[in-house]
Amino acid sequence: MRVNAIAMTLVMSLAGVQVVYGQNPDITSEAFMKAALVVRAFDYFATQCQQGSGFNAGDAAKVQAWEKANGVAQIRARLPEFDKYPTQKRQLDTALEAIIKPVTSQRANVDVCTIAVSLSQLPDAQFAKVSPQIISSGSQPPKTPKKAPQQAAKKPEAVTSPGNNEIAKQIDSFGFNSRTKMGIGGFLTTDIYPVVLFRNGEALTNVEGLAFKGGIAAHKRANPDEWTRWRRQGGKIELANKGEWKALPFSKTYPKLPDNFKLNGLFRSISGTGNVAIGGSDSVVAWQQYRFFPDGRVLRGQGAGASNESVAINSVAPNQRGTYRVQGLTLYITYDDKSSERRILITDPQDPKSVIWLDGVSYVQRKR
Structure with a gap:
């Protein structure tokens, strides 16, 4: 998956912004606004993640290390100050919507936890390196209570x-x-x-x-x-x-899929956002995939990433292993960790090699 799309989206959104001087003159600077957008986007997807299964242990450690090393708590504590600057706040809101809308429009197909982690690993999210002035000791806000630690890894819930x-x-x-x-x-x-x-x-x-x-x-x-x-x-x-x-041009309809119906191959569904359509070169994508075997085994994987012309970052979650069965129009999967999922499966039973639909989301067969 590719990343730096967030930074580019922000730069484009900030075209023509004038710095406003006030009590905290740096808050409307391009550097702080870029950081504010990254933190707000991260917080959005992290909140969605925690409302679901939460970060796994490895991702939680990455997020904590990023927040600590890059003064994220300082930046987050200053976000309410944008209420004093409606023009800049409106620009941030517009840029944030441009980032999250294409992803959330395909919510059933998106791993919000992986996207949140990918955002935290963006080059422009490393504030201590790219814009240390916005988290310098002179601009630190009063101490705020420590955030509750990230949840430890949970067993995935039934999907x-x-x-x-x-x-x-x-x-x-x-x-x-x-x-x-x-x-x-x-x-x-x-x-x-x-x-x-x-x-x-x-x-x-x-x-x-x-x-x-x-x-x-x-x-x-x-x-x-x-x-x-x-x-x-x-x-x-x-x-x-x-x-x-x-x-209908095809007279055959299917009240159910055949008994003992099996799938075979790797099927992947992709969603994402970026600025390629408006002349940019950045993209953020998330994918979910299933590798089915005709003996009833299945591997479920997912990932996210971002890139521009010079940077590419990937975050891939480990596969879940399990077994599956098809009954009627329903795909039942039971994983080795005892989690499970149940989805409506639609495909051409005479040619299930090109595409399947799970709860209406298309998964196209891939070679790898």
Whole structure:
């Protein structure tokens, strides 16, 4: 995974900022604002991490060492001072949103703990080296109570998307539709994608809705154009489309996956953010992957990283080992550490080699 995107995002956000002199003239300097953005972004993802499984022992040690060596407590204690400078505070808020929004939009696919650790290892997060003046003894705030120590490593909790067991009960079957889309180089390609058919006659045309925060009812209210009706007619499945019924191009649908269904290969899902789309060269990405074996074994891995033209940083969590089984439309995994997860699995059972969807998130097969 690559890192320094945060620093570049901040630099771009600070274009044209004028230093405001006051009680603490350095707080609106570019150096302090860059540090403030990194700390705020770290705190956001670290808080999300602690609300879940928490940092493992190794990552907790990295974070503590970073905070101690780089005066993070000093910087954090001064953040409320930005209330005196609304322009600069607004710039920080905008830059922070640019960092977290692309990541949190794919929350089901993101390891927030790994992202937090990756942020702390950014070159621009090493404040004692790149901007020691902002944590010098002369600018230290009054002592504040020590932070509670980071949690020790926890056993991963069961990973189950909210209500996915109830959603699975509502699904009649799934099939596949096709559409024309623009491919690499501007060429038109045919995209084949799953459609979820519910027992009540409704059809979900964007499988990512299965992982929508708040559940499928909330997704339906927020994205009504991704829902329609379906029916069986003359041995075919038809979807309502602009006032008429249109048959799916693939007549085969699946109320469940075959008994003793097995997967084979490495499947990875990637999410991230960066400034490449606006002319930059930085990116921050997170990935989650599963390596399935046909004998029922599975390895789950995840990682995060960041890079620009000159720096690349990776943070990779150790694999979890376990066994899996598929029953109906549900993938059950039990890991050696006794943790478990349960996900809705959708794939073409006749060709499960290219892509699978777990709770609506696509995982593409990779060679390595």
